[in-house]
Amino acid sequence: MNRATREAYRDTLIPLLSRHPELMCLDSDTGLFGADHVAEAGEQYLNLGIAEQNLMGVAAGMAACGRVPFVNTMAAFAASRALESIKIDIAYNRLPVRIMATHGGLAAGHLGPTHQALEDLAVLRVLPGMTVVVPADAAATEAFVEQSVTLPGPLYVRLGRKPTPPLPEGPPPVIGQAQWLRHGEDVVLVACGPYPVLACLDAADELAGHGIEASVLNMHTLRPLDTGTLIAAARPARLVVTLEEHWRSGGLGGAVAEALAESEPVRVLRLGVPDTFVSEVGNQEHLVRHYDLTAERVVGAVRAALDTSARSDRPARPDRPAIPDYDKELVS
Secondary structure (H helix, E strand, C coil): CCECHHHHHHHHHHHHHHHCCCEEEEECCCCCCCHHHHHHHHHHEEECCCCHHHHHHHHHHHHHCCCEEEEEEEHHHHCCCCHHHHHHHHHCCCCCCEEEEECCECCCHHHCCCCCECCHHHHHCCCCCCEEECCCCHHHHHHHHHHHCCCCCCEEEECCCCCECCCCCCCCCECCECEEEECCCCEEEEECCHHHHHHHHHHHHHHHHCCCCEEEEECCEEECCCHHHHHHHHCCCCEEEEEEEEECCCCHHHHHHHHHHHHCCCCEEEEEECCCCCCCCCCHHHHHHHCCCCHHHHHHHHHHHHHHHHHCCCCCCCCCCCCCCHHHHHHC
C-alpha cells in the first residue's frame, strides 16, 4: 500500500513517546499532527509556530538537558532559514536533535522554488557529526525513527509529502548501511529517496534486456556513507550512476564521487535536477517526469556511456565529452 513517509514518521513517533519519556515532539505549525495526535502526546508535544530558528534553539536547549527532541519543519526551511541554528546550536554541540524535514526535493512542487528543497542534502551532510538519512518508503521511515531514539548526535531525515509506493523486499533498512537491492557486475546504480530508487530498479530490469547487469544500491544514508558496500559494488563495474531528487552538486552524487575517487576510482555519472531553479509548476510526479528523473533516463545514460567506452580506448578529448550533458539538454 502506498504511504507517505511523513505520515509513517508521525504514526511511529506518537506511540514511542509514551514508552520513552525523554522524547519530545516540537512542531512548527506543520499541520501534520491532528488533535488526536496532540492529545495522545500530551506534554511531550509543543507547537512553537512558524519560527524555525527558534524551533532549533529550543530543541538544542532541551537536548542539552537530557531530552531527545524530534523537530518538525519543511526541508526548505531547515536547510536555509534555520541553518545557522542547526550549525551552531545543534551540530557544534553534537546534541541528539532529530530534524524531521518534510516536503523534501520536489515534493512541494506546487508551491514553487521557495518551498522546494534541492540543496538540503548538500548543506546538511557537510556539518560535522550530522547523520543524514533519506528513507525510500514508509517501512524504512518507521525503522529509522525507532533506530534514532538511541542514535548519538544530531540527525537529519528527509521526508516526502504524498504517498509513494513501497520498495520490493530487500535487506532490512539500517541507518548507515546501504541496501543492496540487486546484484550485477557491469554497472552500479546508486539512488536515494522513493522515486529515484524505484526508477533505478526499473532501469536495472530494462538494462538486463540489453545484456547489461546492474547492481542497485539504496544509499539511504548519505552520512555516514556506507563506503564498504559502495566499493564492493563498484570494484567490478565499468560505470557508477547516481540518481537523486536534488541538484547534481553536492548531494548523493557528490558523496559517491568523493568516496570512489579516494578509494576505488571508477567513472561516475551523476544524474539529478539540472542546475537551475524550477520554473515549472506541478505536483511532484509531474516535476520528476519533467526533469527526467526516470528509468528511461538512467538506461539512456548507461547505454550511451558504455557505448562510448567500447568505441574508445583512450579518454575522450576535452571538447568532445564522452557522456552527453543531459542537464544542458533539459534546460535548453
